[in-house]
Amino acid sequence: MAALYKKDHGWLCSLLPFFLLLLVVIRLQVVIGDVTDGSSEHMKREHSLIKPYQGVGSSSMPLWDFGGSTILTSQYVRLTPDERSREGSIWNRASCLLKDWELHVQFHIHGGGKKNLHGDGIALWYTRDRLSPGPVFGSKDKFHGLAIFLDTYPNDETTERVFPYISVMVNNGSMEYEHGKDGRSVELAGCTADLRNQKHDTFLAVRYSRGRLTVMTDIEDKNEWKNCIDISGVRLPTGYFFGASAATGDLSDNHDIISMKLFQLMVEHTPEEENIDWTKIEPSVNLLKSPKDNVDDPTGNFRNGPLTGWKIFLLLLCALLGIIVCAVVGAVVFQKRKEKNKRFY
Numbered sequence: 001m002a003a004l005y006k007k008d009h010g011w012l013c014s015l016l017p018f019f020l021l022l023l024v025v026i027r028l029q030v031v032i033g034d035v036t037d038g039s040s041e042h043m044k045r046e047h048s049l050i051k052p053y054q055g056v057g058s059s060s061m062p063l064w065d066f067g068g069s070t071i072l073t074s075q076y077v078r079l080t081p082d083e084r085s086r087e088g089s090i091w092n093r094a095s096c097l098l099k100d101w102e103l104h105v106q107f108h109i110h111g112g113g114k115k116n117l118h119g120d121g122i123a124l125w126y127t128r129d130r131l132s133p134g135p136v137f138g139s140k141d142k143f144h145g146l147a148i149f150l151d152t153y154p155n156d157e158t159t160e161r162v163f164p165y166i167s168v169m170v171n172n173g174s175m176e177y178e179h180g181k182d183g184r185s186v187e188l189a190g191c192t193a194d195l196r197n198q199k200h201d202t203f204l205a206v207r208y209s210r211g212r213l214t215v216m217t218d219i220e221d222k223n224e225w226k227n228c229i230d231i232s233g234v235r236l237p238t239g240y241f242f243g244a245s246a247a248t249g250d251l252s253d254n255h256d257i258i259s260m261k262l263f264q265l266m267v268e269h270t271p272e273e274e275n276i277d278w279t280k281i282e283p284s285v286n287l288l289k290s291p292k293d294n295v296d297d298p299t300g301n302f303r304n305g306p307l308t309g310w311k312i313f314l315l316l317l318c319a320l321l322g323i324i325v326c327a328v329v330g331a332v333v334f335q336k337r338k339e340k341n342k343r344f345y
């Protein structure tokens with residue numbers, strides 16, 4: 001009888017820490033899996049570019065500035081026409097103070113060039129400086145912040161990579177984008193995406209939340225997001241600007257932006273996270289694995305950067321609770337056995 005009693009509780013006792021761990025994991029997933037449904041409720045008008053573009057035909061477009069070859073029509077913002085050596089950009093005027101956001105971009109890259117005789121592509125930016133022309137898809141090199149490149153032309157002829165190719169880069173102003181290598185040495189992750197000359201609408205989504213950066217595409221006319229990039233440990237400040245730029249060289253394309261919609265993500269932050277000055281964060285990436293490993297990992301869910309203070313606290317608390325419960329049950333069992341032993345002998 002005593003043996004059975006003990007066995008029962010030993011079984012429960014060994015399961016308890018797993019159960020508690022499961023609770024923690026579920027809790028983490030709730031925080032991580034906060035996906036926006038794209039409802040306009042949390043769309044930030046001041047950071048969004050939508051039809052009909054305000055101030056079309058006049059020089060005043062209060063929320064956005066544009067430079068270079070960019071022209072506005074009622075249906076699209078054309079960063080470059082399908083002509084050689086053009087570059088254009090469009091930049092949000094208001095700096096973004098949101099810690100967690102998701103950007104949806106509808107774009108259209110199209111032109112008369114045959115396979116691999118078109119270029120160069122579009123870059124989407126979240127950077128400290130705005131409206132500064134340069135050699136990286138029409139914008140400045142050695143930038144501070146985040147870039148997503150929709151690269152339609154392989155400059156590196158030795159590459160086995162299939163283009164168009166989407167890649168991301170985080171820069172603190174120190175790194176140069178190497179055009180001849182299509183930025184391969186500085187990219188964090190990327191994917192091939194057949195995003196050019198499509199007859200249907202093409203979209204890209206960038207989500208940044210709690211250090212996790214996700215890029216998704218909707219380019220197959222299926223009305224669903226497909227994962228392209230998912231990396232953790234990305235640190236970006238608030239107070240930077242959203243923008244888009246494009247460039248053509250010897251080869252060209254029309255690079256059109258139809259819309260850019262910014263959504264606020266409702267995400268909890270710990271008091272420590274709230275207390276730091278987010279405008280002072282240096283753009284950086286703390287990769288736990290090699291960047292390439294991130295691309296093929298289909299789950300990606302638990303790769304959420306280093307444990308933050310409250311997660312460690314929760315884990316320790318659970319472990320402590322587990323130990324206490326085990327100790328109490330053990331003591332009770334021991335006591336019962338002692339009593340039984342007394343009676344039987």
Ligand SMILES: *[C@@H]1O[C@H](CO)[C@@H](O)[C@H](O)[C@H]1NC(C)=O
Nearest residue numbers: 171172173174175282283284
């Ligand atoms: C910028 O990044 C480079 C390379 O990752 C690093 O060596 C350097 O310390 C960083 N600078 C700052 C100011 O964070």
